[in-house]
Amino acid sequence: MSAHAETRGGATLRMLDTADKEILKLPRTVIGAVYEFHHKFRRNPHSPGLRLKPLKNAKAGDSRLYSARVTADYRALLLHLGGNDYLLLSVKHRKEAYDHLDRITYGINPVTGGIEFIDLHVVEENISDRTQETTRQGTEEPARPVPLFAAYTADQLRELGVAEPLLPLIAKITTEEELLGLVEYAPRLTGEVLLALYDGKSFDEVLDQITRPVSVDEQVDPEDYQAAVARPATQVTTDDQDIQKVLEDDFSRWQVFLHPTQKKIVERDYSGPARVSGGPGTGKTIVAIHRVKHLVSRLGPGHDTPVLLTTFNKNLAADLRARLLALVGPDLAARVDVVHIDKLAHRVVAEAEHGSARTVISDNDAVREWRDMLRELGETTWDAEFLAAEWSQVILGQAINSRTEYFRARRAGRGRALSRAERNEIWQLVERFTKRLDEKNVWTHQQVAERAARLEMERDARIREQRDQLGPDGHELIRREAGSGTRLRHRYRHVVVDEAQDLHPAHWKMLRAMVAPGPNDMFIVGDPHQRIYDNYVSLGSLGINIRGRSTKLTLSYRTTRQNLAFALGLLSGEQYDDLDGGEETLAGYRSVLHGMRPHLHGAATWGEEQDAVVEQVRAWNDVSLSSIAICVPTREMVTDLMTRLEGAGFHPVEIGPDGPKGSDGVHVGTMHRFKGLEYQRMILAGVSDGLVPRRSIEALREADPVRYRRERQRDRSLLFVAATRARDALAVFWHGTPSPFLTTS
Numbered sequence: 247m248s249a250h251a252e253t254r255g256g257a258t259l260r261m262l263d264t265a266d267k268e269i270l271k272l273p274r275t276v277i278g279a280v281y282e283f284h285h286k287f288r289r290n291p292h293s294p295g296l297r298l299k300p301l302k303n304a305k306a307g308d309s310r311l312y313s314a315r316v317t318a319d320y321r322a323l324l325l326h327l328g329g330n331d332y333l334l335l336s337v338k339h340r341k342e343a344y345d346h347l348d349r350i351t352y353g354i355n356p357v358t359g360g361i362e363f364i365d366l367h368v369v370e371e372n373i374s375d376r377t378q379e380t381t382r383q384g385t386e387e388p389a390r391p392v393p394l395f396a397a398y399t400a401d402q403l404r405e406l407g408v409a410e411p412l413l414p415l416i417a418k419i420t421t422e423e424e425l426l427g428l429v430e431y432a433p434r435l436t437g438e439v440l441l442a443l444y445d446g447k448s449f450d451e452v453l454d455q456i457t458r459p460v461s462v463d464e465q466v467d468p469e470d471y472q473a474a475v476a477r478p479a480t481q482v483t484t485d486d487q488d489i490q491k492v493l494e495d496d497f498s499r500w501q502v503f504l505h506p507t508q509k510k511i512v513e514r515d516y517s518g519p520a521r522v523s524g525g526p527g528t529g530k531t532i533v534a535i536h537r538v539k540h541l542v543s544r545l546g547p548g549h550d551t552p553v554l555l556t557t558f559n560k561n562l563a564a565d566l567r568a569r570l571l572a573l574v575g576p577d578l579a580a581r582v583d584v585v586h587i588d589k590l591a592h593r594v595v596a597e598a599e600h601g602s603a604r605t606v607i608s609d610n611d612a613v614r615e616w617r618d619m620l621r622e623l624g625e626t627t628w629d630a631e632f633l634a635a636e637w638s639q640v641i642l643g644q645a646i647n648s649r650t651e652y653f654r655a656r657r658a659g660r661g662r663a664l665s666r667a668e669r670n671e672i673w674q675l676v677e678r679f680t681k682r683l684d685e686k687n688v689w690t691h692q693q694v695a696e697r698a699a700r701l702e703m704e705r706d707a708r709i710r711e712q713r714d715q716l717g718p719d720g721h722e723l724i725r726r727e728a729g730s731g732t733r734l735r736h737r738y739r740h741v742v743v744d745e746a747q748d749l750h751p752a753h754w755k756m757l758r759a760m761v762a763p764g765p766n767d768m769f770i771v772g773d774p775h776q777r778i779y780d781n782y783v784s785l786g787s788l789g790i791n792i793r794g795r796s797t798k799l800t801l802s803y804r805t806t807r808q809n810l811a812f813a814l815g816l817l818s819g820e821q822y823d824d825l826d827g828g829e830e831t832l833a834g835y836r837s838v839l840h841g842m843r844p845h846l847h848g849a850a851t852w853g854e855e856q857d858a859v860v861e862q863v864r865a866w867n868d869v870s871l872s873s874i875a876i877c878v879p880t881r882e883m884v885t886d887l888m889t890r891l892e893g894a895g896f897h898p899v900e901i902g903p904d905g906p907k908g909s910d911g912v913h914v915g916t917m918h919r920f921k922g923l924e925y926q927r928m929i930l931a932g933v934s935d936g937l938v939p940r941r942s943i944e945a946l947r948e949a950d951p952v953r954y955r956r957e958r959q960r961d962r963s964l965l966f967v968a969a970t971r972a973r974d975a976l977a978v979f980w981h982g983t984p985s986p987f988l989t990t991s
């Protein structure tokens with residue numbers, strides 16, 4: 247519903263995204279009053295109690311700027327957009343609201359077409375406060391002999407979208423602290439551009455990676471504020487609840503203020519499957535959830551669940567469900583099937599086979615079964631991990647049913663080539679293995695996925711067949727399932743996938759078959775740099791054609807610039823695929839958040855390292871224990887650390903396959919468990935040579951270089967995922983020799 251439709255007769259009052267930063271610093275009672283004010287204003291902006299009146303700004307003839315009464319002492323600054331539409335720019339103490347009117351500027355950015363508001367007085371005060379603070383602490387940096395941005399002309403900065411009124415201030419900045427002080431209250435794009443230039447990106451890179459993605463194509467009318475407020479670059483709230491969310495807590499901002507790039511991706515109409523990539527913390531999950539909202543709010547009325555939102559595991563699905571509910575409310579959320587991918591596959595199989603009694607075993611259990619079987623057979627040519635992966639990825643992944651098919655199968659990226667005789671041997675072992683599982687009445691998730699994919703593809707084929715038989719009127723009952731009288735349709739109208747990089751080919755086949763090919767059918771979100779399972783796919787070859795519909799998010803909302811630089815260093819020299827046979831990079835990946843450099847600490851032994859980790863937890867006593875997490879490479883190390891923390895009087899909570907097994911207390915888990923999570927502070931422990939990457943892969947270095955590279959890359963990604971979970975502080979520990987991933991960065 248649009249704000250206009252909601253408030254017929256009254257007024258619209260939207261809030262600019264930069265307003266809440268100042269408002270949230272006000273006393274609690276005033277924040278509450280802002281919310282009340284907002285309600286009253288929308289009902290009748292001219293009610294006498296509100297004292298709405300134009301302000302005489304320094305700009306000649308300016309009549310857009312208004313003030314209104316929030317409490318006896320506080321005033322709202324409003325921008326009149328036209329008609330009864332207003333924009334809340336700020337709330338200030340009465341004195342401040344009128345004292346520095348000549349320092350208040352607003353306008354439409356000619357590059358993005360978005361509305362920008364700057365209180366130069368606030369910016370200047372912030373710069374001077376921050377600088378004084380560093381002087382007091384004795385941490386001030388020496389001013390550079392030339393201003394930081396002296397190398398750029400005003401025209402160049404304008405071209406990059408920097409806000410005009412800030413140019414004189416920018417020209418004077420000589421320290422990082424001053425820059426951070428300016429960026430905090432500057433329009434979003436100005437901050438992004440300046441920090442990127444400061445971090446060493448070239449003018450062209452910034453233009454290409456930061457400015458162009460948010461530029462508008464059309465000519466911007468500098469006076470048309472109604473048009474400007476509707477552009478993605480103007481980040482505003484839309485309704486009452488939004489304002490409440492923003493005022494209640496900072497964590498709800500994602501529900502309200504999408505980055506222009508996020509917004510474009512969410513609202514675009516795609517002619518077929520679309521893919522969104524982006525580094526850690528760039529809001530891929532947020533975009534997926536908003537996309538679901540966008541899709542579900544356009545559906546006609548009904549009680550069915552035409553939208554699927556799926557992800558990798560149960561824990562992440564629970565998180566998606568909670569976030570979706572917070573964003574859309576129970577009625578719309580009820581129309582979305584939020585389920586993790588394995589459960590979805592199980593459902594399909596259970597429905598077809600009326601509840602299979604088989605027990606599912608984990609991938610680790612499957613490798614163990616392979617190992618046992620090879621030992622029993624005295625078979626030493628192949629190792630269990632290789633056979634498990636060959637079976638899962640090539641044989642199940644391509645739904646191979648016979649030896650002949652396996653002889654012909656493509657084994658792209660699987661390591662060394664296999665001769666016909668070798669394939670024959672493997673096939674026999676696979677047959678034996680599946681028989682062994684059958685006899686034990688167990689199967690793996692991949693087997694379930696493969697069965698589900700087959701079932702869904704058969705269903706899809708039946709739907710097509712029936713459609714082909716439709717008469718010219720198209721409404722024949724032929725569409726009914728033979729005998730049952732129920733209509734046979736695709737399960738979903740739209741499918742939205744998060745954590746796409748770790749889905750198995752069989753999952754993709756199942757998902758593809760669950761939705762009719764067409765506009766907005768599939769929305770796929772993932773980051774190949776975070777692939778931590780051995781599933782490589784080419785979406786095109788699985789019938790999911792994303793060509794021309796790929797977009798990338800590059801601004802991290804989680805990771806600080808310091809942590810981000812560290813994490814990027816971990817990946818140096820690797821290449822990553824784009825899930826479609828091409829290459830993917832993290833070009834443009836950046837942050838505007840500022841924090842401490844990661845703390846790095848080496849110890850002589852694992853025992854000493856654990857002592858240091860416990861000390862670190864103790865030192866972080868300014869945050870709650872549940873906002874700290876520790877991740878380590880192995881299960882044994884989790885157990886060790888849990889005992890150690892317990893002994894030190896902390897209450898560690900282990901993260902299991904379904905998420906944390908409790909809430910209060912430091913979370914501890916293996917690196918695999920941290921996919922998709924985030925914590926205020928993170929400790930990575932055990933980042934030693936031989937553990938990260940695993941020593942066991944060394945044997946492959948000569949024997950199978952391709953596989954060696956992949957396994958090594960997987961361990962690197964695991965460390966990358968772990969390092970990017972931290973919102974503010976990151977501490978990295980090892981014993982003995984540090985991981986080579988640390989030293990090459």
Ligand SMILES: Nc1ncnc2c1ncn2[C@@H]1O[C@H](COP(=O)(O)OP(=O)(O)OP(=O)(O)O)[C@@H](O)[C@H]1O
Pocket residue numbers: 499500501503504505508524525526527528529530531532533773776802803804921922923924970
């Ligand atoms: N537009 C936004 N406004 C405010 N916060 C945001 C916005 N977009 C994302 N965030 C926040 O940034 C953090 C990371 O978002 P999200 O989990 O969606 O990123 P991601 O790309 O899926 O990360 P990862 O790949 O590491 O799992 C979250 O805390 C989220 O709430």
